Amino acid sequence: MSRTGTHDRHPLPPAEGSGPHTARLGMVAVVATFGGLLFGYDTGVINGALDPMKADLGLTPVTEGFVVSILIFGAALGAAVGGRLADRHGRRHNILLLSGIFIVGTLGCALAPTWQLLALFRFVLGFAVGGASTTVPVYLAEVAPVERRGSLVSRNEVMIVSGQFAAFVVNALIINVWGEHTSVWRYMLVVAVLPAIALLVGMIRLPESPRWLASRGRDDDALAVLKQLRPPRRAEAEMAEVHALAEEERQSRTGNWFDLGSRWIRRLVLIGAALGIFQQLTGINSIMYYGTQLLQMAGFSSNGAIIANTANGLFSVLGVSVGILLINRIDRRAMLIGGFALITTFHVLIGASATLLPDTAAKPYVVLVFVVAFVFSMQGTLGPLVWLMLSEIFPLRIRSFAMGGCVFVLWLTNAGVTFGFPPAVAALGIAPTFFVFAGIGLLGIVFVATLVPETRGRTLEEFEDQYRAQYS
Structure with a gap:
């Protein structure tokens, strides 16, 4: 194999064409990027929720900065740990786990009676955000055909900023309907449980990454997944590509x-x-x-x-x-x-x-x-x-x-x-x-x-x- 890992591979049959595999790949892209949507919503929702939250929980400038930033510290830990968990247990397994953490963190934040508990659950939520920031792009890259890898992975970035935009719009709607309630910020936060549930339910029906399966020696399972997401000839031909990419991934983890x-x-x-x-x-x-x-x-x-x-x-x-x-x-x-x-x-x-x-x-x-x-x-x-x-x-x-x-x-x-x-x-x-x-x-x-x-x-x-x- 050449140093690029791609220069000496035979051209693959086309991945496009009508069939169940096209709809299946589209479903994978939509469901998985709910992780990016949650990333964006959970980081952006605090923007409009902060003023009523300060009034309700008595935040000072320092505790305000702490409550907002603790999610990011959690995300740093989630990004560091999430990649290792995804390598050990699988990309799909990790996204399922993170969707459960999103649900727990969201409900904990929305129901928190004090700023200390709010900060604790925002840290939990941040762990899910960080884990999603590393696992979802990897999952998308590994299930996508090489011709569409860039566009599918880029969808996650678009979903992140779309999640932030959605949070701002939801905040504006809620504040204008229920703005007189001191706990209005809780309504803003709890909305995120809906895409979290959608991510959990959707991922249950999606396949594991074929590259991760191949890296664990589960070639039959990897081929079965590829046959769900590619035309039949392409699925057979791509197994060699999957092995080569798994080897490149192994090499990329030898540094220290x-x-x-x-x-x-x-x-x-x-x-x-x-x-x-x-x-x-x-x-x-x-x-x-x-x-x-x-x-x-x-x-x-x-x-x-x-x-x-x-x-x-x-x-x-x-x-x-x-x-x-x-x-x-x-x-x-x-x-x-x-x-x-x-x-x-x-x-x-x-x-x-x-x-x-x-x-x-x-x-x-x-x-x-x-x-x-x-x-x-x-x-x-x-x-x-x-x-x-x-x-x-x-x-x-x-x-x-x-x-x-x-x-x-x-x-x-x-x-x-x-x-x-x-x-x-x-x-x-x-x-x-x-x-x-x-x-x-x-x-x-x-x-x-x-x-x-x-x-x-x-x-x-x-x-x-x-x-x-x-x-x-």
């Missing part, structure tokens, strides 16, 4: 801490970790989690802010959709630098408008326009691109180990920003906080221009050979 002794590998891991840090220090999740509160500070009424915040969710979906269309047409470095430039510009405009504009009826709408422009720019560039680059820059033998470490750092940075945003705004105000984000964006431009390598237009192996030769 000792590989960091190589200068070029250590440099790539540090670049990957820094990409994750800079992505989160744009402050995107301060908008996704606290956008309603930010818009209230800008001058919207409580109900008006929740309604206006739906624009952030809509433009998040639009931004990711545009980013996916552009991502293979523009060089990675140019797209990163352009993204940082746009993000930094809109950070400055948010801070300047919050500071300099008089308190008129137009001011909150001006701030909203700049916030929406920031969200669109971020989700159309750094949002999907950082994840893509993390999958491209590491050599095969250390890919899983290195990406796992970088994603863990990314989640921890997310949690730090989430925890620190309310106290920072309380201490500094909106404008200085966004000026700090703008300063970090300038550092991001310098970082990309001086250290981040270009990966577009080169195979993973070509990139590895060239980078090793340059920095060994």
Whole structure:
């Protein structure tokens, strides 16, 4: 087998064509991406629920940041543990387990009588979010035919931002119907139990990953799954592909801490970790989690802010959709630098408008326009691109180990920003906080221009050979 693991394989028969396998694969894609929808909803719902929650449970800026960010700490743990559980017990088994955790966490949050118990169940919910963030894309990649792998895996990213948008819309509807109830936030949270149940029921009827089955020596079971998801000739021919991919996966798990002794590998891991840090220090999740509160500070009424915040969710979906269309047409470095430039510009405009504009009826709408422009720019560039680059820059033998470490750092940075945003705004105000984000964006431009390598237009192996030769 060649170093790419694909160059010397015989062409496979086409995977398309009408038949039960087409509907079956479509059902797999719909059901599995409910995990992404839950990821988005559970991270976004806090945005509109926070104000009534603060009034009901007596949250301070510090406990507010803790209750919101504890989900992200749980997600970091879930991402680290979820991958190992999926390797040991199977992708489908793990998603079933996570759907049960989603249900328990959601009901626990909705019924929590104190902020301490709410925080506990948000940590549980975060574990499910993190586990889903690692397991669902792997499951989709392993059941999809190679021709459709990119589009099917990308659906999960679209479902995540769609889940956040759905959370903002549901919040706006609920607050305008039951807004006078002090426990209205509980209604917002409990809605997530519906897709969690749908995920549980749906996954019971779906097959296990054929690649995972083959990696456990269960070739007959793997072939039976492929025959459910492919035309008959393609299913038979693809077994060799499944074995080859399982071998590549085995090789990708041989890396460990000792590989960091190589200068070029250590440099790539540090670049990957820094990409994750800079992505989160744009402050995107301060908008996704606290956008309603930010818009209230800008001058919207409580109900008006929740309604206006739906624009952030809509433009998040639009931004990711545009980013996916552009991502293979523009060089990675140019797209990163352009993204940082746009993000930094809109950070400055948010801070300047919050500071300099008089308190008129137009001011909150001006701030909203700049916030929406920031969200669109971020989700159309750094949002999907950082994840893509993390999958491209590491050599095969250390890919899983290195990406796992970088994603863990990314989640921890997310949690730090989430925890620190309310106290920072309380201490500094909106404008200085966004000026700090703008300063970090300038550092991001310098970082990309001086250290981040270009990966577009080169195979993973070509990139590895060239980078090793340059920095060994």
